[in-house]
Structures are given as structure tokens and as C-alpha cells.
Amino acid sequence: MEVTNRYITVKAHVEGEPTESDFEIKSSTISTSVQPGSNDIILKNLYVSIDPYQINRIKSHSASHTTSSFAVVITPGETIDAYGVARVVASGNPEFEKGDLVVGMITWGEYCVLKGEYMLRKLDPMGFPLSYHVGIFAFSGLTAYAGLFEVGKPKKGEKVFVSAASGSIGHLVGQYAKQFGCYVVGCAGSKEKVALLKEKLGFDDAFNYKEETDLKSALKRYFPDGIDVYFDNVGGEMLEAAVANMNIYGRIAACGVIAEYTGVGKRAAPDMLEIVYKRITIHGFLTSDYMNLYPDFLSATVDYLRTGAIQTLEDISSGVESIAPAFVGLFHGANTGKKIVKLADE
């Protein structure tokens, strides 16, 4: 039997801000059975993750291409791999069988055929929605957890600032920090997001950076006693402002640079004099270095969710047609929480 697979490709490398016209939907016909003797797996994709880091893979040159196995360059015209949840249609690998739910690296498409070495495991949903296994139980959650605790190294009572605080990672960072006993302020890009952070997610305070003319003064207002840990998702001017407001021995967990990915925003030029005299550490990190924390992270997170101590925000759209707009929207703050595209019913 054969099925039609519609999937997303990029027409050419994109160096600046992405637009929907940089992408196209292609179709192919794929067989729903595997060749005897191969270890191929054919999957029907259910949910895929839409992440800003993909922008770096779409560029023709990026520091990311050679330094992270998750960020190798994407060849225009080819499928784009991404994290997601799928159901096995057919499997030449005895570890998986038809009907299994799986999670791992799939594609931005309706189906995928995985060959050779693939990163996939069987999924036990543990009673949670499948989308949680693309977001909070996957890289977004582990990034928030590892970045906050292993890189930011907060102490109870310390002051934590999170940028892009209503984003896939930021909204979890703030909640983990609150549970740990920190004072947490987040910034986001709309009144509604700010209200969500304060009213639904328990942030001590939050502000709309778009309403601020001077980010340095804004942070001074929200942190009159200074910032101890800054979880940086954005880079740019916010990073400069945070450095100016850091306390002595402050730590910056540099997770993402969304303000700089597309070359539109100004590059951060933090005051090195502050960094030296205040003994500030800026520490870039990738979640793939902290996979050993996964069991602790998962156990803590499942408990928090079951007791209602933390909540996860998801922003789910449907259908392969929505992948490109969902991705482009990430760079305009269109999403609230984890951006996910649902491709099929369970």
C-alpha cells in the first residue's frame, strides 16, 4: 500500500528573517511497508515541535552547523527533521512494531521514513497528552530545568530574570525557579502574555518589554536589589540591560539568541567592565550536554504537573500547512508557550 506524504521544505538557504514564502509543501508517495532485511521505520507523524533553533540550520553558514549534532545544516528541497511524536506504520526494527507510539527525531511532514541510525524511543504517555511529550517532557522542559539549575545555579531566595518568559522554555524556567524558592520576574511581548505570567503561572512580576523605552531602567525598577540569575533566551539589548543590573557573582545562562538569529536585531555589546568587576559569568549551553539529568527532571516535572504546582502552556495548530506560519511566527512572538503542530489524530 502507498500513502501520500506532504512535507515541508525550504526553497533555498535563508540568511535573514524567514517568511512563509521561503517554504513550500512537497508531496511524495511512500510505501507503507518496509523492505525485508532493512531496519527502516515508517511513521505517521502526530505532533511535531516548532523551534527557533531551526533558523540556524536554514542559514548557509552558522556556528551551529559544526558544533551541535542537532543543528546540522538543512539542504534546501529536502525534509526537515524535528522532534515529535508519531505512530509506527511499519518497522524493520524488532524493537518497534506497527501501532507503537514513539517519540524522537521525525520530520516536518505527515509521514516519515527513518533509515540507518535514528533517534527514537517507544513512548509511554504516562496519562499525559501526547503533545506534552513534544514540549514539557522533551527538550523545552529539560532545557529549562538544566539551564536553570545546572547553569544558572540559583540559591533559594535569589532573584531570577527570564526573557521570552511566555515562550516554550521561559514559562517553565520561571515556574521551576518559583518552586525552588526564587523571586522571579519575566518579560514578554504583550499585555496578555504578561497577565498570564503573573496570574496563571505565579511569576512574582512580569513586564511587556515593548512598552519600555529603556530596558536598563525597566530592569532596575523590577529588580531594585539586582539580578542574580538571568536566563537569556533573546540576547540583544535585553542582555546588555541585564548585565547592567546583575549582582556581584551573577550568572547568565545563555540559552537562545532569538533577537539575533535573523540578523534583524542589534547584537549585544554587554559592558565588559561590569562583567569583570561584578565577576559575572555568561555561560552558553546546549541541552544535549545534560541528558544525564533526564530522569531527575522527568520525575520532578511529573510530580509538579500532577500536584498542579506547575502548568505548561502549549500553542497547537493543525496540519502540515500550518508548519511554515508557525515557524515564521516564532520570530514575531506569535506563540504563547510551546509551539506544536498536530498532524493527525491519535
Place this chain on the structure above:
Amino acid sequence: MEVTNRYITVKAHVEGEPTESDFEIKSSTISTSVQPGSNDIILKNLYVSIDPYQINRIKSHSASHTTSSFAVVITPGETIDAYGVARVVASGNPEFEKGDLVVGMITWGEYCVLKGEYMLRKLDPMGFPLSYHVGIFAFSGLTAYAGLFEVGKPKKGEKVFVSAASGSIGHLVGQYAKQFGCYVVGCAGSKEKVALLKEKLGFDDAFNYKEETDLKSALKRYFPDGIDVYFDNVGGEMLEAAVANMNIYGRIAACGVIAEYTGVGKRAAPDMLEIVYKRITIHGFLTSDYMNLYPDFLSATVDYLRTGAIQTLEDISSGVESIAPAFVGLFHGANTGKKIVKLADE
């Protein structure tokens, strides 16, 4: 008895690049005996340290003023405290007596009267020139040692880059790193300095940054396999170029920002994307946090000097008149090695 004390003051706060005319020599008459019952100490200064960080104390506003007890603001017209070696003229403190050699915070002047709480200890020259106790055995040496080993955390065989490598700290960083088993390249601002690094101090390589039109390419040439540890004395464009050439898990020990102290140079805007994907750490530090290392540092350094494994470069001028030119010259690369002013014969 009374003596005339000539000392340096700054006429007003200096916000940009300092010039000799920002300073003046003042005179006062001081008694060579102390009031009975006081713990004052009167010192005849022998050698004083001339350090770039004093520029931050001369500004009206600086991050340094509130974050480091060594960098409190200097009041125009008043004496300027600085590290140095002196001989006790009179002492109300029973721990010190007339004729003792001492080392600690004295002043940019011929004499000084220390009152209240002072930072001073008796000096055993250990057979070394007194000037060594202002340079290599003092903050310059400990900064090089602590910054390299505790902040840079090199492993044997790693590639170390040092900027301002012929300066008071840089020339020691490179030699410590060589002794430890690293590959070391330094940059400096003249052909003569470069020759000194390679021929006298045993750097594996060195280059004159003024001859390079593209620092990023220059570093690529000197570090085809990338930089593991960058000991940063300068900030600015060199920091950007270093970040671009750092290896995965690279560490930057941010010691000084001479390119930015005077507001003349461009502020570093390192590529945060490189910092994230290569998991680079930028770690600002102050030597005052590493005083616990002093015994280890001293013992290692004395051994290295006695066996001739390392050498120290000193740049000594004479007389209170030479203090302002010596200081101003630091910002134009006029010094080679540790800049010291000798104020009197031993």
C-alpha cells in the same frame, strides 16, 4: 622633623582617555613622627605600581566603584592609593617599626601617612629585587596565576591565547601556561614586543595585532585547531575575534578591558550564537577573590624564578614626575611588562 611630600592628584574626574594634564603634582609638609597613642604609620615610598584599573577609579561613575573595595572612586585633589613597597619612617603600630620594609596599599607619592585601617604587611624580599614585590609577587602575578588556573581551567595540551601578552599580567599568563603544558600564543602591539614573547619568554607564537587588518582571520591562522582558553586583557574587537575562534567548551577569563576603559575603542559584541552553540563561558574575575591561592602561587612562582623557568618583565621609571606619564602610557602600549615607578633608593 618634617619632610616635603610630593604626590600625584587628579584635577577632576576623567571620563575618557587620560592625558598628563589631567594630573598634577602637589606638595605637603608631613611630620616624621606620629602622635603618641595613634596607630598611624608614616612611610617613605620606594616603588609603586602603575595599573590600568586606576582609570576606573578616576571616572565619576563606573561599575567598579561599588563592586570592588579596590576600586572605590578617587576624589580629585586627594592622594591616590596604590600598591607598593615602602620603608617605615615612624609607626604608632607596634607591629611595625622604623626601618621596616613593608608592602601594601601606599600612595602615588614620595611619602604617605596611613591612618585607621590600612592594608600593609612586613616584607621579606626573599633575595629578590624589591620591585618584584610590586609586580610578579603582587597582584599582577596572582592575577595571572588565579585567572589562568582557576578561571581558565586549562588542561595540558590545550591552546591558550593571551592578549596584551607583553603586559604586566599577560607575560606571566603565557609563561605559567607554557610551564603547565599548554600551547600559547600572545598578541602585543609592536614588533619588539612580539620578538620578546617568542625569543625571551618562550611563547609558542605571537603576533602584532596592529599589523592585522582582520583579527578573526589572524586568530584562525595562529589557532587552526581553535582556542580553548582565552585570557582577555583587552575586550573590544579582540574578544569578538576570540569568540569566533573558540573551541567547544572554550573558556574566557575576562581580566581586563583596556580597549574599553577609556571609551575610545569599540565595545565587544561577541556573537552570542557562537557562545551558545559552542557552550563558551565568559567569566569575569577579580584577583581579590583568590587571595587564598597566594601561598601556592608564591611557592610555585619563587621556584620558577629561581630555576629560570619563567622571567618577569619590568618597566621601571623614576621619580614622582614620572607617575602621570607612566599611567597615561599604559593606554598607548608604552610599557613592556609591569609598569612600576621607583620613588627612592632602598
